[in-house]
Amino acid sequence: MNYLPSVGLEVHVQLKTNTKMFCGCTTAYGAPPNTQVCPVCLGYPGAMPVMNVAAIRLTVLSGLMLGCRIGAHSKFDRKSYFYPDMPKNYQITQYDQPLCLGGGLVIELGGQTKLIRLTRIHLEEDVGKSTHYAGCSGVDFNRAGVPLMEIVTEPDISSADEAVAFLLALKQTLLYAGVSECNLEEGNLRCDVNISVRPEGTGKLGTKAEIKNMNTFKGVQAALKYEVARQIRCVAGGGRVVQETLRWDPDLGETFSMRSKEDAHDYRYFPEPDLLPVVLADAQIEAWRATLPERPAERRARFMHVYGLPAYDAGVLTAERGVADFFEATARLCGNGKAASNWIMTDVMRLLGESGRSVTQCALTPEVLAELILLVERRTINLPTAKGLLPELFEQAGRPAELVATRGLGQVGGEDEIGRLVEQALAANPRVVQDFLAGKQAAAQALVGQVMKLSRGKADPQMAGRLVAERLAARQGGAAVS
Amino acid sequence: MGVSCEWLPNHGYRREGVDLANTTADIRVAYVANLARLELDEASCALFQRQLETVVEYVRQIGELNLDGIEPTSHGQPVYNVFRADEVRPGLSHDRVLANAPAKMGEEFKVPRIVE
Numbered sequence: 055m056n057y058l059p060s061v062g063l064e065v066h067v068q069l070k071t072n073t074k075m076f077c078g079c080t081t082a083y084g085a086p087p088n089t090q091v092c093p094v095c096l097g098y099p100g101a102m103p104v105m106n107v108a109a110i111r112l113t114v115l116s117g118l119m120l121g122c123r124i125g126a127h128s129k130f131d132r133k134s135y136f137y138p139d140m141p142k143n144y145q146i147t148q149y150d151q152p153l154c155l156g157g158g159l160v161i162e163l164g165g166q167t168k169l170i171r172l173t174r175i176h177l178e179e180d181v182g183k184s185t186h187y188a189g190c191s192g193v194d195f196n197r198a199g200v201p202l203m204e205i206v207t208e209p210d211i212s213s214a215d216e217a218v219a220f221l222l223a224l225k226q227t228l229l230y231a232g233v234s235e236c237n238l239e240e241g242n243l244r245c246d247v248n249i250s251v252r253p254e255g256t257g258k259l260g261t262k263a264e265i266k267n268m269n270t271f272k273g274v275q276a277a278l279k280y281e282v283a284r285q286i287r288c289v290a291g292g293g294r295v296v297q298e299t300l301r302w303d304p305d306l307g308e309t310f311s312m313r314s315k316e317d318a319h320d321y322r323y324f325p326e327p328d329l330l331p332v333v334l335a336d337a338q339i340e341a342w343r344a345t346l347p348e349r350p351a352e353r354r355a356r357f358m359h360v361y362g363l364p365a366y367d368a369g370v371l372t373a374e375r376g377v378a379d380f381f382e383a384t385a386r387l388c389g390n391g392k393a394a395s396n397w398i399m400t401d402v403m404r405l406l407g408e409s410g411r412s413v414t415q416c417a418l419t420p421e422v423l424a425e426l427i428l429l430v431e432r433r434t435i436n437l438p439t440a441k442g443l444l445p446e447l448f449e450q451a452g453r454p455a456e457l458v459a460t461r462g463l464g465q466v467g468g469e470d471e472i473g474r475l476v477e478q479a480l481a482a483n484p485r486v487v488q489d490f491l492a493g494k495q496a497a498a499q500a501l502v503g504q505v506m507k508l509s510r511g512k513a514d515p516q517m518a519g520r521l522v523a524e525r526l527a528a529r530q531g532g533a534a535v536s
Numbered sequence: 537m538g539v540s541c542e543w544l545p546n547h548g549y550r551r552e553g554v555d556l557a558n559t560t561a562d563i564r565v566a567y568v569a570n571l572a573r574l575e576l577d578e579a580s581c582a583l584f585q586r587q588l589e590t591v592v593e594y595v596r597q598i599g600e601l602n603l604d605g606i607e608p609t610s611h612g613q614p615v616y617n618v619f620r621a622d623e624v625r626p627g628l629s630h631d632r633v634l635a636n637a638p639a640k641m642g643e644e645f646k647v648p649r650i651v652e
């Protein structure tokens with residue numbers, strides 16, 4: 055019998071705000087413990103929370119990017135929660151009236167596309183961070199109260215690879231929207247994974263288990279592969295999957311039961327009396343919508359259509375919004391999308407990779423790259439000269455045209471001049487010419503190399519190649535006659 | 537939330553022997569007390585359960601009203617969208633933060649050991 059897994063994700067995303075969800079404490083990462091706290095996020099009696107409008111805006115923007123409906127009337131609730139990392143003994147979250155409803159994200163895997171539907175997106179506050187020592191634990195509340203957006207999917211994901219494809223697409227979309235740094239090392243993106251398996255041909259989902267608090271995509275993939283196999287073994291062997299919460303141990307490569315899962319009912323959600331509901335006017339939502347960028351998938355399709363790029367190239371160029379913006383500005387300035395794409399996909403990407411910098415962190419601008427491309431296109435300089443200038447322009451600001459002028463890098467021009475250099479090269483290398491005439495085709499390339507050398511690299515290599523071929527052919531013809 | 541709530545079973549608060557039978561279907565005092573780390577003996581549990589049932593019974597009277605077409609309200613006043621600008625304000629000094637802590641360890645609040 056064949057078994058099908060059904061996987062749903064709950065992704066917690068830290069929003070890009072200056073302050074916490076309900077107080078003015080900073081969200082800066084990496085400060086000493088308990089230095090970014092106040093009576094509100096420490097849960098002092100009488101301290102009153104006030105909503106951070108930026109967190110609301112960023113959540114709505116995410117919802118709009120992901121095709122959600124924005125709830126007409128949204129409110130916050132308390133979830134009773136007894137744990138030392140939550141000083142109020144309840145977490146402020148959203149229960150039945152979240153900010154965003156529905157929506158979905160299309161993933162692509164092995165040439166196939168698939169829609170992963172979203173159930174909802176709601177906003178809540180993060181908890182503190184506990185560190186475990188022998189005999190006791192320590193709690194740091196710097197993170198307590200930081201706004202977390204929880205994105206909940208339907209159980210539409212059917213493999214570990216699909217889960218990773220979804221997370222990558224989600225991260226890309228959130229980065230495009232500018233709502234989160236999505237920095238996994240700093241815990242900006244964490245997820246809970248719900249898994250069940252069912253025999254093929256049956257409609258009803260099996261009992262699910264939940265793996266909590268995954269913070270790497272690799273971990274999600276490995277944990278899912280393990281857990282799906284474990285559940286199939288269990289069900290195929292006549293057993294029953296127990297509804298439980300699991301922890302993934304990356305070192306052992308196994309999941310472990312954390313506790314029998316508490317019913318949602320036990321959380322005793324009730325409306326947060328200290329916070330008033332959110333009712334957003336259509337005009338407000340539309341004003342926010344107007345600030346949204348093009349979605350990655352749409353941009354990719356447009357790049358293929360407008361600039362005539364292959365699907366793969368368009369995918370690489372739109373993987374990051376910064377690179378896509380850079381490409382598009384360059385293409386517009388030089389009027390040649392293909393050339394802009396070639397330069398960015400090869401040389402610029404290599405320099406970015408080597409330097410570990412993003413496209414906005416280097417000195418190279420679309421203006422400079424476009425100028426360089428135009429210098430080659432107008433045959434002012436040849437391609438090798440242009441490529442030689444790029445690393446310098448990547449490191450520090452400069453104008454390619456000026457560098458070419460001051461250093462005398464301009465291409466050695468006309469056919470006459472290069473023709474003379476070809477004759478010079480042929481005269482200086484009689485043995486190579488002999489080799490060619492004896493049938494060794496590769497010898498011609500050596501002669502082109504000599505011409506380039508004589509021109510100090512400034513000749514148009516194509517013209518040099520053509521002229522070398524012509525002169526050699528003439529000699530060959532001559533040799534045949536004599 | 538991606539957080540576990542498991543305490544060491546022997547930390548002294550959990551009471552396994554409490555009789556859960558004498559409870560309403562809705563709210564079990566002994567269970568909630570356990571979650572809240574409140575140490576209640578059986579007599580207290582029974583007393584609070586009876587008192588709680590009286591309270592719940594009182595609130596249940598609302599079910600006798602005809603509420604057709606009336607939306608549940610979570611707040612008494614029609615006030616919405618009370619927001620704050622995303623501007624950083626100074627918090628508490630580190631000394632003051634830890635001044636009221638029952639126990640501290642370095643810069644952290646010290647609590648009984650919790651495990652995943």
Ligand SMILES: [Zn+2]
Nearest residue numbers: 077079092095
């Ligand atoms: Zn605070």
